[in-house]
Amino acid sequence: MMHKNWWKILGSILILYTVIGGLLIPVPKLPILHESIRNLYFHVPMWFSMIVIYTVSVVYSIKYLNSNNENHDLIAVECVNTGIVFSFVGLATGMIWANFTWGDFWPNDPKLNSAAIATLMYLAYIVLRGSIDEEQKRAKISAIYNIFAYPVMVVLIFVLPRLTDSLHPGNGGNPGFGSYDLDSNMRLVFYPAVIGWILISVWIMTIRYRIRLIENKQNQII
Amino acid sequence: MNLVSQVKYLLKKEILLEWRSKYALNGILLYVISTVFVCYLSFRTTPPLVWNALFWIIMLFAAINAIAKSFMQESRGRLLYYYQIASPQAIILAKIIYNILLMILMAVIALVFYSIVFKNEVGDEGLYFLSVIIGAISFSTVFTMISAIASKAGNNATLMAILSFPVIIPLLMLLIKLSKNAMDGLDRSVSLNEIGVLGAINLIVVATSLLLFPYLWRD
Numbered sequence: 216m217m218h219k220n221w222w223k224i225l226g227s228i229l230i231l232y233t234v235i236g237g238l239l240i241p242v243p244k245l246p247i248l249h250e251s252i253r254n255l256y257f258h259v260p261m262w263f264s265m266i267v268i269y270t271v272s273v274v275y276s277i278k279y280l281n282s283n284n285e286n287h288d289l290i291a292v293e294c295v296n297t298g299i300v301f302s303f304v305g306l307a308t309g310m311i312w313a314n315f316t317w318g319d320f321w322p323n324d325p326k327l328n329s330a331a332i333a334t335l336m337y338l339a340y341i342v343l344r345g346s347i348d349e350e351q352k353r354a355k356i357s358a359i360y361n362i363f364a365y366p367v368m369v370v371l372i373f374v375l376p377r378l379t380d381s382l383h384p385g386n387g388g389n390p391g392f393g394s395y396d397l398d399s400n401m402r403l404v405f406y407p408a409v410i411g412w413i414l415i416s417v418w419i420m421t422i423r424y425r426i427r428l429i430e431n432k433q434n435q436i437i
Numbered sequence: 438m439n440l441v442s443q444v445k446y447l448l449k450k451e452i453l454l455e456w457r458s459k460y461a462l463n464g465i466l467l468y469v470i471s472t473v474f475v476c477y478l479s480f481r482t483t484p485p486l487v488w489n490a491l492f493w494i495i496m497l498f499a500a501i502n503a504i505a506k507s508f509m510q511e512s513r514g515r516l517l518y519y520y521q522i523a524s525p526q527a528i529i530l531a532k533i534i535y536n537i538l539l540m541i542l543m544a545v546i547a548l549v550f551y552s553i554v555f556k557n558e559v560g561d562e563g564l565y566f567l568s569v570i571i572g573a574i575s576f577s578t579v580f581t582m583i584s585a586i587a588s589k590a591g592n593n594a595t596l597m598a599i600l601s602f603p604v605i606i607p608l609l610m611l612l613i614k615l616s617k618n619a620m621d622g623l624d625r626s627v628s629l630n631e632i633g634v635l636g637a638i639n640l641i642v643v644a645t646s647l648l649l650f651p652y653l654w655r656d
Contacts (some may be wrong), residue, residue: 280652329607336603343600347590356589359649363582364604366641370634371607378630379614 223418229411236404243398247316254312256404260412261305262330266372268298268416269337273365276358286428288354291361292344293423295337297416302334317382325376326383333368340364440530443523447531452538461539465503469495469547477554488557489616493609495551496544496572503543504536504580505597508588516654525651529581533643536577544573560622568616571635575608578639582646585653611635 237256245252272294279287309327310320321327343360347353376383455461472495483491511519519528548569552559559565580601587597615631 280649332603332606339599339603343586343590343596346593346596352589355652356586359653360586360600362649363586363642363645366645367604367607367638370638370641374634375607375610378611378634 222414226411226414226418229407230415233404233408233411237408240400240404242401251312251315252401254308255401256408258305258308258312259405260409261301261308263409264412264416265298265301265305267413268294268301268420269365269368271417271420272298273362276361279354279358280362283351285350285354285431288358289427289431290420290424291358293420293427295340295361296423297420299334299337299341300419301416302330302337306330306334313382322382324382325379326372329371329375333371336364336368440524440527443527444531444534447523447527448534451531451535455535455539461503461506462542465499465539465543466546468502469499469543470550472499473547473551473554480555483555483557485557485620486617488555489613489620492548492551493572493613493616496547496569496576497605497609499543499547500540500573500576500580501598501601503539504577505584505587505594507532507536507581508584511588520655525654526647528654529585529646529650532585533578533581533646536581537574540573540577541570544569557620559620561619561625564619564625564628565616567632568612568619571615571632572608572612575612575635575639576605578642578646579605579608582642582650585650589653608635608638611638 233256237253242250242252272291275287275291275294278284279291306327309330313322313324313327314320317324340357340360344353344357347356476491476495480487480491548566583601583604584597587593587600590596611631611634615628615635618628618631
Protein backbone atom coordinates (compact mmCIF):
# COMPACT_ATOMS: atom_id res chain seq x y z
CA MET A 216 0.00 0.00 0.00
CA MET A 217 2.56 2.54 1.17
CA HIS A 218 5.27 1.68 -1.33
CA LYS A 219 2.77 2.08 -4.19
CA ASN A 220 1.08 5.28 -3.08
CA TRP A 221 3.92 7.32 -1.58
CA TRP A 222 3.93 9.71 -4.55
CA LYS A 223 0.27 10.56 -4.09
CA ILE A 224 0.91 11.49 -0.45
CA LEU A 225 4.03 13.42 -1.49
CA GLY A 226 2.03 15.30 -4.15
CA SER A 227 -0.73 16.23 -1.69
CA ILE A 228 1.75 17.41 0.94
CA LEU A 229 3.65 19.48 -1.62
CA ILE A 230 0.45 21.14 -2.87
CA LEU A 231 -0.69 21.84 0.69
CA TYR A 232 2.74 23.34 1.43
CA THR A 233 2.71 25.52 -1.69
CA VAL A 234 -0.80 26.81 -1.00
CA ILE A 235 0.14 27.81 2.56
CA GLY A 236 3.74 28.81 1.82
CA GLY A 237 2.83 30.50 -1.43
CA LEU A 238 0.44 32.83 0.36
CA LEU A 239 2.54 33.47 3.50
CA ILE A 240 6.26 33.34 2.67
CA PRO A 241 7.55 36.84 1.82
CA VAL A 242 8.09 37.66 -1.86
CA PRO A 243 10.34 40.31 -3.41
CA LYS A 244 8.66 43.69 -3.90
CA LEU A 245 8.63 44.32 -7.64
CA PRO A 246 6.91 47.14 -9.53
CA ILE A 247 3.72 46.24 -11.47
CA LEU A 248 3.73 42.67 -10.13
CA HIS A 249 3.50 43.42 -6.38
CA GLU A 250 1.76 40.60 -4.51
CA SER A 251 0.38 39.09 -7.72
CA ILE A 252 3.80 37.48 -8.20
CA ARG A 253 2.44 34.71 -5.94
CA ASN A 254 0.39 33.57 -8.90
CA LEU A 255 3.66 32.20 -10.29
CA TYR A 256 3.27 29.25 -7.89
CA PHE A 257 -0.11 28.38 -9.40
CA HIS A 258 -0.02 29.55 -13.02
CA VAL A 259 3.34 28.18 -14.20
CA PRO A 260 3.04 24.65 -12.69
CA MET A 261 -0.18 24.19 -14.71
CA TRP A 262 1.81 24.44 -17.93
CA PHE A 263 4.57 22.17 -16.64
CA SER A 264 1.97 19.57 -15.71
CA MET A 265 0.22 19.95 -19.06
CA ILE A 266 3.44 19.38 -21.01
CA VAL A 267 4.35 16.36 -18.86
CA ILE A 268 0.91 14.78 -19.17
CA TYR A 269 0.79 15.35 -22.96
CA THR A 270 4.24 13.75 -23.22
CA VAL A 271 2.99 10.72 -21.28
CA SER A 272 0.06 10.61 -23.69
CA VAL A 273 2.37 10.51 -26.72
CA VAL A 274 4.47 7.78 -25.12
CA TYR A 275 1.37 5.65 -24.62
CA SER A 276 0.15 6.39 -28.16
CA ILE A 277 3.46 5.08 -29.50
CA LYS A 278 3.14 2.07 -27.19
CA TYR A 279 -0.38 1.48 -28.50
CA LEU A 280 0.76 1.43 -32.12
CA ASN A 281 3.34 -1.21 -31.24
CA SER A 282 1.22 -3.35 -28.95
CA ASN A 283 -2.44 -2.84 -29.94
CA ASN A 284 -3.19 -3.03 -26.24
CA GLU A 285 -6.47 -1.27 -25.58
CA ASN A 286 -5.35 -0.10 -22.12
CA HIS A 287 -2.52 1.95 -23.62
CA ASP A 288 -5.07 3.82 -25.70
CA LEU A 289 -7.17 4.44 -22.59
CA ILE A 290 -4.16 5.94 -20.80
CA ALA A 291 -3.37 8.13 -23.81
CA VAL A 292 -6.88 9.55 -24.02
CA GLU A 293 -7.19 10.11 -20.28
CA CYS A 294 -3.84 11.93 -20.34
CA VAL A 295 -5.21 14.26 -23.01
CA ASN A 296 -8.44 14.80 -21.05
CA THR A 297 -6.46 15.69 -17.94
CA GLY A 298 -4.05 17.87 -19.92
CA ILE A 299 -6.96 19.85 -21.38
CA VAL A 300 -8.29 20.54 -17.87
CA PHE A 301 -4.84 21.77 -16.81
CA SER A 302 -4.50 23.96 -19.89
CA PHE A 303 -7.87 25.57 -19.16
CA VAL A 304 -6.87 26.23 -15.56
CA GLY A 305 -3.54 27.59 -16.81
CA LEU A 306 -5.31 29.90 -19.24
CA ALA A 307 -7.73 31.06 -16.54
CA THR A 308 -5.03 31.82 -13.96
CA GLY A 309 -2.98 33.51 -16.67
CA MET A 310 -5.89 35.66 -17.79
CA ILE A 311 -6.59 36.87 -14.27
CA TRP A 312 -2.90 37.63 -13.76
CA ALA A 313 -2.67 39.41 -17.11
CA ASN A 314 -5.66 41.56 -16.21
CA PHE A 315 -3.90 42.86 -13.08
CA THR A 316 -0.40 43.31 -14.50
CA TRP A 317 -0.81 44.00 -18.22
CA GLY A 318 -4.25 45.57 -18.01
CA ASP A 319 -6.10 43.17 -20.28
CA PHE A 320 -7.54 39.68 -20.04
CA TRP A 321 -6.17 38.79 -23.44
CA PRO A 322 -3.18 40.94 -24.42
CA ASN A 323 -1.82 40.11 -27.83
CA ASP A 324 1.02 37.93 -26.65
CA PRO A 325 2.52 35.01 -28.62
CA LYS A 326 2.60 32.72 -25.60
CA LEU A 327 -1.11 33.20 -24.94
CA ASN A 328 -1.97 32.57 -28.57
CA SER A 329 0.30 29.53 -28.72
CA ALA A 330 -1.24 28.03 -25.60
CA ALA A 331 -4.74 28.59 -26.97
CA ILE A 332 -3.83 26.96 -30.30
CA ALA A 333 -2.24 23.98 -28.53
CA THR A 334 -5.49 23.54 -26.62
CA LEU A 335 -7.41 23.64 -29.93
CA MET A 336 -5.12 20.88 -31.19
CA TYR A 337 -6.07 18.57 -28.36
CA LEU A 338 -9.75 19.49 -28.56
CA ALA A 339 -9.51 18.43 -32.22
CA TYR A 340 -8.09 15.12 -30.99
CA ILE A 341 -11.21 14.63 -28.85
CA VAL A 342 -13.47 15.49 -31.81
CA LEU A 343 -11.53 13.05 -34.00
CA ARG A 344 -12.16 10.30 -31.47
CA GLY A 345 -15.83 11.16 -31.43
CA SER A 346 -16.10 10.81 -35.18
CA ILE A 347 -15.04 7.14 -35.34
CA ASP A 348 -17.28 4.39 -33.99
CA GLU A 349 -15.14 1.30 -34.30
CA GLU A 350 -12.97 1.05 -31.19
CA GLN A 351 -9.72 -0.31 -32.60
CA LYS A 352 -9.81 2.01 -35.57
CA ARG A 353 -10.53 4.96 -33.29
CA ALA A 354 -7.61 4.06 -31.04
CA LYS A 355 -5.20 3.68 -33.95
CA ILE A 356 -6.14 6.82 -35.87
CA SER A 357 -6.27 9.04 -32.81
CA ALA A 358 -2.89 7.70 -31.68
CA ILE A 359 -1.46 8.64 -35.07
CA TYR A 360 -2.89 12.16 -34.87
CA ASN A 361 -1.61 12.52 -31.32
CA ILE A 362 1.96 11.63 -32.34
CA PHE A 363 1.74 13.80 -35.46
CA ALA A 364 0.52 16.87 -33.58
CA TYR A 365 2.96 16.60 -30.66
CA PRO A 366 6.15 17.91 -32.38
CA VAL A 367 4.17 20.83 -33.79
CA MET A 368 2.83 21.55 -30.30
CA VAL A 369 6.41 21.58 -28.95
CA VAL A 370 7.49 24.03 -31.66
CA LEU A 371 4.41 26.14 -30.96
CA ILE A 372 5.02 26.44 -27.24
CA PHE A 373 8.82 26.40 -26.95
CA VAL A 374 10.21 27.81 -30.21
CA LEU A 375 7.73 30.30 -31.67
CA PRO A 376 7.35 32.62 -28.65
CA ARG A 377 11.15 32.93 -28.47
CA LEU A 378 11.26 34.27 -32.02
CA THR A 379 8.90 37.15 -31.34
CA ASP A 380 8.53 39.80 -28.68
CA SER A 381 6.53 38.65 -25.74
CA LEU A 382 5.33 40.08 -22.46
CA HIS A 383 6.32 36.84 -20.75
CA PRO A 384 9.78 36.60 -19.23
CA GLY A 385 12.22 34.39 -21.10
CA ASN A 386 10.96 35.44 -24.56
CA GLY A 387 11.93 37.92 -27.22
CA GLY A 388 15.36 38.39 -25.67
CA ASN A 389 13.99 38.92 -22.14
CA PRO A 390 15.88 36.85 -19.61
CA GLY A 391 14.04 33.87 -18.13
CA PHE A 392 12.29 34.49 -14.87
CA GLY A 393 14.83 32.33 -13.07
CA SER A 394 17.70 34.69 -13.68
CA TYR A 395 16.66 37.88 -11.96
CA ASP A 396 13.32 37.94 -10.26
CA LEU A 397 13.12 34.53 -8.65
CA ASP A 398 14.91 34.84 -5.32
CA SER A 399 15.79 31.90 -3.09
CA ASN A 400 12.56 32.26 -1.07
CA MET A 401 10.49 31.89 -4.21
CA ARG A 402 12.49 28.92 -5.46
CA LEU A 403 11.69 27.24 -2.14
CA VAL A 404 8.00 27.29 -3.05
CA PHE A 405 8.12 27.26 -6.84
CA TYR A 406 10.00 23.99 -7.40
CA PRO A 407 7.90 21.98 -4.92
CA ALA A 408 4.80 23.47 -6.58
CA VAL A 409 5.91 22.24 -10.01
CA ILE A 410 6.66 18.72 -8.74
CA GLY A 411 3.47 18.64 -6.66
CA TRP A 412 1.18 19.63 -9.51
CA ILE A 413 2.83 17.18 -11.91
CA LEU A 414 2.25 14.37 -9.38
CA ILE A 415 -1.37 15.49 -8.88
CA SER A 416 -1.98 15.57 -12.64
CA VAL A 417 -0.67 12.01 -12.98
CA TRP A 418 -2.86 10.99 -10.05
CA ILE A 419 -5.97 12.51 -11.66
CA MET A 420 -5.10 10.67 -14.86
CA THR A 421 -4.72 7.29 -13.12
CA ILE A 422 -8.05 7.71 -11.33
CA ARG A 423 -9.81 8.50 -14.61
CA TYR A 424 -8.06 5.57 -16.25
CA ARG A 425 -9.21 3.17 -13.55
CA ILE A 426 -12.78 4.44 -13.82
CA ARG A 427 -12.63 3.72 -17.56
CA LEU A 428 -11.31 0.22 -16.89
CA ILE A 429 -14.21 -0.50 -14.52
CA GLU A 430 -16.71 0.91 -17.03
CA ASN A 431 -15.25 -1.29 -19.74
CA LYS A 432 -15.57 -4.33 -17.51
CA GLN A 433 -19.19 -3.52 -16.73
CA ASN A 434 -20.04 -3.08 -20.39
CA GLN A 435 -18.56 -6.41 -21.39
CA ILE A 436 -20.89 -9.26 -22.21
CA ILE A 437 -20.32 -11.91 -19.61
CA MET B 438 11.58 -2.36 -56.71
CA ASN B 439 13.40 0.05 -54.45
CA LEU B 440 11.81 3.07 -52.82
CA VAL B 441 12.98 5.66 -55.35
CA SER B 442 11.62 3.86 -58.38
CA GLN B 443 8.36 3.12 -56.57
CA VAL B 444 7.97 6.79 -55.74
CA LYS B 445 8.77 7.67 -59.36
CA TYR B 446 6.11 5.31 -60.72
CA LEU B 447 3.47 6.43 -58.25
CA LEU B 448 4.23 10.08 -58.93
CA LYS B 449 3.97 9.48 -62.67
CA LYS B 450 0.62 7.77 -62.14
CA GLU B 451 -0.69 10.70 -60.03
CA ILE B 452 0.34 13.24 -62.64
CA LEU B 453 -1.03 11.13 -65.51
CA LEU B 454 -4.38 10.67 -63.77
CA GLU B 455 -4.55 14.38 -63.08
CA TRP B 456 -3.56 15.26 -66.61
CA ARG B 457 -6.32 13.10 -68.08
CA SER B 458 -9.16 14.68 -66.15
CA LYS B 459 -7.57 18.01 -65.14
CA TYR B 460 -10.34 18.13 -62.57
CA ALA B 461 -8.33 19.04 -59.48
CA LEU B 462 -6.08 21.45 -61.31
CA ASN B 463 -8.82 23.40 -63.06
CA GLY B 464 -11.03 23.27 -60.00
CA ILE B 465 -8.38 24.74 -57.74
CA LEU B 466 -7.32 27.37 -60.23
CA LEU B 467 -10.89 28.54 -60.66
CA TYR B 468 -11.35 28.46 -56.90
CA VAL B 469 -8.28 30.63 -56.31
CA ILE B 470 -9.04 33.07 -59.08
CA SER B 471 -12.65 33.55 -58.07
CA THR B 472 -11.67 34.00 -54.41
CA VAL B 473 -9.09 36.60 -55.37
CA PHE B 474 -11.70 38.33 -57.47
CA VAL B 475 -14.28 38.29 -54.68
CA CYS B 476 -11.69 39.79 -52.34
CA TYR B 477 -10.79 42.41 -54.93
CA LEU B 478 -14.41 43.42 -55.45
CA SER B 479 -15.05 43.69 -51.72
CA PHE B 480 -11.80 45.44 -50.75
CA ARG B 481 -10.71 47.42 -53.87
CA THR B 482 -7.59 48.76 -52.18
CA THR B 483 -5.91 47.36 -49.11
CA PRO B 484 -3.20 48.47 -46.71
CA PRO B 485 -0.05 46.27 -47.02
CA LEU B 486 -0.72 44.31 -43.82
CA VAL B 487 -4.18 43.27 -45.01
CA TRP B 488 -2.85 42.54 -48.50
CA ASN B 489 -0.39 40.03 -47.08
CA ALA B 490 -2.81 38.42 -44.62
CA LEU B 491 -5.51 38.12 -47.26
CA PHE B 492 -3.17 36.35 -49.65
CA TRP B 493 -2.24 33.75 -47.05
CA ILE B 494 -5.86 33.17 -46.07
CA ILE B 495 -6.77 32.57 -49.72
CA MET B 496 -3.82 30.19 -50.04
CA LEU B 497 -4.78 28.36 -46.85
CA PHE B 498 -8.33 27.61 -47.94
CA ALA B 499 -7.31 26.73 -51.48
CA ALA B 500 -4.68 24.33 -50.11
CA ILE B 501 -7.13 22.64 -47.73
CA ASN B 502 -9.63 22.15 -50.54
CA ALA B 503 -7.00 20.88 -52.95
CA ILE B 504 -5.24 18.46 -50.64
CA ALA B 505 -8.31 17.12 -48.87
CA LYS B 506 -9.05 15.29 -52.10
CA SER B 507 -5.72 13.49 -52.26
CA PHE B 508 -6.91 10.40 -50.42
CA MET B 509 -10.64 10.71 -51.05
CA GLN B 510 -10.47 9.89 -54.72
CA GLU B 511 -8.69 6.58 -54.05
CA SER B 512 -11.24 3.78 -54.18
CA ARG B 513 -11.02 0.88 -51.77
CA GLY B 514 -10.07 -1.52 -54.51
CA ARG B 515 -7.26 0.65 -55.76
CA LEU B 516 -5.87 1.02 -52.23
CA LEU B 517 -5.84 -2.78 -51.90
CA TYR B 518 -3.90 -2.94 -55.13
CA TYR B 519 -1.31 -0.46 -53.82
CA TYR B 520 -0.81 -2.53 -50.68
CA GLN B 521 0.42 -5.39 -52.79
CA ILE B 522 2.80 -3.55 -55.08
CA ALA B 523 4.26 -0.64 -53.12
CA SER B 524 5.63 0.20 -49.69
CA PRO B 525 3.66 2.64 -47.51
CA GLN B 526 6.58 5.08 -47.44
CA ALA B 527 6.58 5.22 -51.23
CA ILE B 528 2.85 5.96 -51.31
CA ILE B 529 2.96 8.82 -48.81
CA LEU B 530 6.15 10.26 -50.35
CA ALA B 531 4.63 10.21 -53.82
CA LYS B 532 1.51 11.92 -52.50
CA ILE B 533 3.55 14.57 -50.70
CA ILE B 534 5.72 15.29 -53.75
CA TYR B 535 2.68 15.41 -56.03
CA ASN B 536 0.91 17.81 -53.67
CA ILE B 537 4.03 19.97 -53.46
CA LEU B 538 4.16 20.26 -57.25
CA LEU B 539 0.44 21.00 -57.45
CA MET B 540 0.62 23.59 -54.67
CA ILE B 541 3.67 25.34 -56.11
CA LEU B 542 1.96 25.63 -59.48
CA MET B 543 -1.19 26.92 -57.84
CA ALA B 544 0.67 29.32 -55.55
CA VAL B 545 2.65 30.86 -58.39
CA ILE B 546 -0.45 31.39 -60.53
CA ALA B 547 -2.32 32.77 -57.52
CA LEU B 548 0.53 35.15 -56.70
CA VAL B 549 0.78 36.45 -60.25
CA PHE B 550 -2.96 36.94 -60.55
CA TYR B 551 -3.22 38.45 -57.07
CA SER B 552 -0.49 41.01 -57.67
CA ILE B 553 -1.94 41.97 -61.06
CA VAL B 554 -5.40 42.57 -59.61
CA PHE B 555 -4.30 44.08 -56.30
CA LYS B 556 -1.58 46.63 -56.74
CA ASN B 557 0.87 46.62 -53.91
CA GLU B 558 4.47 47.51 -53.21
CA VAL B 559 6.67 44.56 -52.31
CA GLY B 560 10.12 45.56 -51.13
CA ASP B 561 12.00 42.35 -51.80
CA GLU B 562 10.21 40.42 -54.54
CA GLY B 563 12.67 37.50 -54.56
CA LEU B 564 12.20 36.82 -50.86
CA TYR B 565 8.42 37.16 -51.14
CA PHE B 566 8.42 34.60 -53.94
CA LEU B 567 10.60 32.30 -51.81
CA SER B 568 8.18 32.63 -48.89
CA VAL B 569 5.28 31.68 -51.18
CA ILE B 570 7.17 28.59 -52.38
CA ILE B 571 8.04 27.59 -48.79
CA GLY B 572 4.38 28.16 -47.91
CA ALA B 573 3.22 25.86 -50.71
CA ILE B 574 5.64 23.15 -49.55
CA SER B 575 4.59 23.51 -45.90
CA PHE B 576 0.88 23.31 -46.70
CA SER B 577 1.48 20.16 -48.77
CA THR B 578 3.55 18.30 -46.19
CA VAL B 579 1.16 19.00 -43.31
CA PHE B 580 -2.13 18.58 -45.16
CA THR B 581 -1.17 15.35 -46.94
CA MET B 582 -0.81 13.43 -43.68
CA ILE B 583 -3.87 15.12 -42.15
CA SER B 584 -5.95 14.22 -45.20
CA ALA B 585 -4.78 10.62 -44.86
CA ILE B 586 -5.97 10.65 -41.24
CA ALA B 587 -9.25 12.39 -42.11
CA SER B 588 -9.93 9.98 -44.97
CA LYS B 589 -9.74 7.06 -42.54
CA ALA B 590 -12.18 8.80 -40.24
CA GLY B 591 -15.11 9.11 -42.60
CA ASN B 592 -13.78 11.71 -45.00
CA ASN B 593 -15.71 14.72 -43.91
CA ALA B 594 -14.57 18.25 -44.64
CA THR B 595 -15.23 19.54 -41.13
CA LEU B 596 -12.83 17.02 -39.67
CA MET B 597 -10.17 17.94 -42.20
CA ALA B 598 -10.48 21.61 -41.22
CA ILE B 599 -10.43 21.17 -37.45
CA LEU B 600 -7.56 18.69 -37.54
CA SER B 601 -5.39 20.77 -39.83
CA PHE B 602 -5.94 24.33 -38.55
CA PRO B 603 -4.19 23.97 -35.20
CA VAL B 604 -1.28 22.17 -36.85
CA ILE B 605 -0.88 24.70 -39.66
CA ILE B 606 -1.28 27.88 -37.55
CA PRO B 607 2.33 27.92 -36.25
CA LEU B 608 3.61 27.53 -39.81
CA LEU B 609 1.21 30.19 -41.04
CA MET B 610 2.37 32.62 -38.35
CA LEU B 611 5.98 32.12 -39.43
CA LEU B 612 5.07 32.46 -43.11
CA ILE B 613 3.18 35.70 -42.55
CA LYS B 614 6.14 37.07 -40.60
CA LEU B 615 8.59 36.02 -43.31
CA SER B 616 6.51 37.50 -46.11
CA LYS B 617 5.97 40.70 -44.10
CA ASN B 618 9.76 41.00 -43.79
CA ALA B 619 9.95 40.62 -47.57
CA MET B 620 7.28 43.27 -48.11
CA ASP B 621 9.09 45.73 -45.91
CA GLY B 622 12.27 45.00 -47.83
CA LEU B 623 14.24 44.14 -44.71
CA ASP B 624 17.72 42.74 -45.06
CA ARG B 625 17.57 39.03 -45.91
CA SER B 626 19.70 38.01 -42.93
CA VAL B 627 16.81 39.10 -40.65
CA SER B 628 14.59 36.36 -42.10
CA LEU B 629 17.07 33.49 -41.83
CA ASN B 630 15.61 32.50 -38.45
CA GLU B 631 12.12 32.03 -39.86
CA ILE B 632 13.37 30.12 -42.90
CA GLY B 633 15.39 27.82 -40.64
CA VAL B 634 12.45 27.06 -38.33
CA LEU B 635 10.09 26.50 -41.27
CA GLY B 636 12.58 24.08 -42.83
CA ALA B 637 12.98 22.24 -39.55
CA ILE B 638 9.21 21.90 -39.04
CA ASN B 639 8.80 20.59 -42.58
CA LEU B 640 11.51 18.00 -42.02
CA ILE B 641 9.91 16.87 -38.75
CA VAL B 642 6.48 16.65 -40.40
CA VAL B 643 7.77 14.59 -43.33
CA ALA B 644 9.73 12.31 -41.01
CA THR B 645 6.72 11.69 -38.72
CA SER B 646 4.52 11.11 -41.79
CA LEU B 647 6.95 8.47 -43.06
CA LEU B 648 7.02 6.80 -39.64
CA LEU B 649 3.28 6.92 -39.01
CA PHE B 650 1.76 6.20 -42.40
CA PRO B 651 2.59 2.46 -42.31
CA TYR B 652 0.37 2.17 -39.23
CA LEU B 653 -2.41 4.19 -40.82
CA TRP B 654 -2.85 2.66 -44.24
CA ARG B 655 -3.97 -0.85 -43.31
CA ASP B 656 -7.50 -1.33 -42.08
